[in-house]
Amino acid sequence: MLVTDLPPTNKVLLPTVFEISRPGRVGVAMPASDVGETPISELLPGVPLRADLPLPEVTEGELVRHFIKMSSLNYCVDKGFYPLGSCTMKYNPKVNDMAVNLGGFARIHPYQPESTVQGALEVLHSMQENLSAILGMDAVSLHPAAGAHGELLGMMLIRAYHAHRGESHRKFVIVPTAAHGTNPASAARCGYKIVPVNTDERGLVDMAHLEAQIEKHRSELAGFMLTNPNTVGLFESDILQISQMIHDAGGLMYGDGANMNALVGTARPGDMGFDVMHVNLHKTFSVPHGGGGPGSGPVGVKAILEPFLPVPQAVKKADGTFGLDYERPLSIGKVAPFAGAFLAVVRAYAYIRHYGRENLHRISEDAVLNANYLRVELADTFPVAYDRVCMHECVFTLKEWKKFGVKALDVAKRIIDYGYHPPTMYFPLIVPECLMIEPTETESIETLDAFVVAMKQIAAEVQTDPELLRSAPHIAPVRRLDEAFAARRLDLAWSPQEKFAATMED
């Protein structure tokens, strides 16, 4: 394909539901009320009521087509390979959806008496136990709504622990420069000052720098936030020594569980010295994500932090029934409504029980195998940032390709034309022109091979027709967007007052 054959610039793909609205059109025919009608102003006296609410008016058929069209523009794991590093975009088994659609889960209310929702409470309790066993922790809170929320809770627990011991002066948290950006943000949100630690030439924590940073802040050290395997996809082989050094200084070890897919069933962070960690049910445990949630980022803790966990905890009572325990005097309080994103927990529970204790290790083993297969197959064309055995994802650096006028961004955009979701790019920040590929365990060798062929084809295009990359994507629903303009003039709202014609102009 030549650049000159390409379609024109972006145009409006789909009108909004407001734009297809016509006055008087309805989607449902309600039967006549068999009780007398009362004006709403009489039912809600003194409440300010809106006279006009411009809701769209469409038929059921139009509405169904509208959303089907919109969903067909989307790219998702049900449509194709999604090697977005650090996000664990594995297949979401449909049996999980069957589980959440059971009436005892889908049709209950958080205010129902406990005696009528025993099954749901048992799932919460069993999930706390299952995750504790998988993580090597003593207790788990299922409340956080996302990984970053889990980090925030984790740091709040560390703060509560130090405060309870009369050591609130501990105000420094060490975070690697390679960390997920949410790590320093979560610690800073809890009032901590961030102390950076570098990555060495192995791609691991620079031990000499870590020792120096601990020494500098020893008496005021609150903890260390570490992802293992780390953000370049490598296992921190000094982890036991690191934990010992932090504990000796009176700090606690926080584990960012974003990369737990490399360990599940094989190794337990609790055994590595982590005192508190979050895990993403929407990554490791196959709950759908990338569409706005709900996510779920449970937090596991060692016994020293258990008293501070948020309320309520699901408990099994002496009489064998299940309930929610609010009587926790040292608890930091509530971090989420009710007991967390319940149906996300049910999906993950179905997934864990499907594998069972004996087979969970197959997840991490196959995830690591697939990532290494791609690393080795691509290594002669795409330079690997740290050329050694990786865990569940591998990181490439395209800094040498700048001489062709091509950036990692251009490769990521071009892969869309081959029908794949792009890898993660420009993360971690310590790797220049970075592409991070995480295939997950749910992809077949045929899928991986086809992806390798596509990537090598793109590498060849870099030499023959780099403009093809710089102007990609060409055959996606939209062409390359002006990301800088979008960030500077962020405008996500559409109001019915705006003129339809203005947005439809090519």
Add this chain to the structure above:
Amino acid sequence: MSTIPAELKYSKSHEWVRFDGEIATIGITDHAQEELGDVVYIELPEAGRMLSHDDIYGTVESVKAVSELYTPVSGEVIEVNDALSGAESVVNESPYESGWMIRVRVKDAAEMDDLLSADGYKSEIGE
């Protein structure tokens, strides 16, 4: 190859400094803006703030990432380039002229000697 004016001084964290008597004008290098990509937001300190060497004096956000700006020479901020607000692309287009960020009254002239020359910076970034 990025532009590295010979008359400026540089830090390893990709700031440039133009000395004019006791006044130092500070910005980010052409190499830095190239690595960052399109700049979309810049946060700068208020005039009057005292900065020590290596202090974070602001942040610059691009479509790729948020990066911190480090103080190359200690001193008091006497002027801030307010024109960048709403016109962030100036940092990409003119990093050494219109894209300057802050002016500082230098506290310790000896710190100038710790900065890199154009040649030193050039080898630092491998060009």
